[in-house]
Amino acid sequence: MKDIVELNRKLKLQSPAEILAWAVGYFGARKIVLASSLGAEDQVLTDMLLKISRRPAIFTLDTGRLPEETHDCMKTTEQKYGFKFRVYHPDAAAVEKMVAEKGPDLFYESVENRKLCCHVRKVEPLKRALKGMKAWICGLRRAQSVTRADLGAIEWDEANGLYKINPLIHWTEKQVWDYVRAHQVPYNKLHDRGYPSIGCAPCTRAVKPGEGIRAGRWWWENPDKKECGLHFKDKKAARKGS
């Protein structure tokens, strides 16, 4: 692997589809996986990746608390493109223990509880989804939040021990939606009801006019704490990798 700083400089001039094609070629189609939450960005990447790779690996985490609209979007996407998402569920025993000890809606009580729930329902299944992979592809954009402002198109993911590819890193929200419309990409209908960013049902609300696009996620917390552990950027890794 070349120096990440140099690669990011080179990839900065590439389109998202070119970055995806480079990543699939570099890491190999069997060693790279797209993580999809069925949000607009991930749907754009799904459309692009299916045009580049015949049988790409695309997974989603079914946390057990997803809104119905996300499941509807999953079905519509599978029907349109003729493929199946790899679906990972949380460990049933870990969910039972957490709910028995802290209740089903523990996340509203403290950041610690919210992180525990995200760990059980997202982080642990993610580790299983990434096992054996060399890189994962994500729909992160710099403009989404303060926690994503310094991301590069390629990063070393210290927590999971593989590379993370962010092809849409420099795209605006408008570019995402222009692509969705131009290519008739299926999307989560909650986007039409004021949800720019969609996660689990109890932790996502519509945003009000003038609010940031991630304001509806864990709205009761401080903006600089709002990551679920999937995209946590270790400061040491950040210094080393970008």
Ligand code: SF4
């Ligand atoms: S987003 Fe909410 S419900 Fe979903 S895993 Fe995190 S804390 Fe739990």
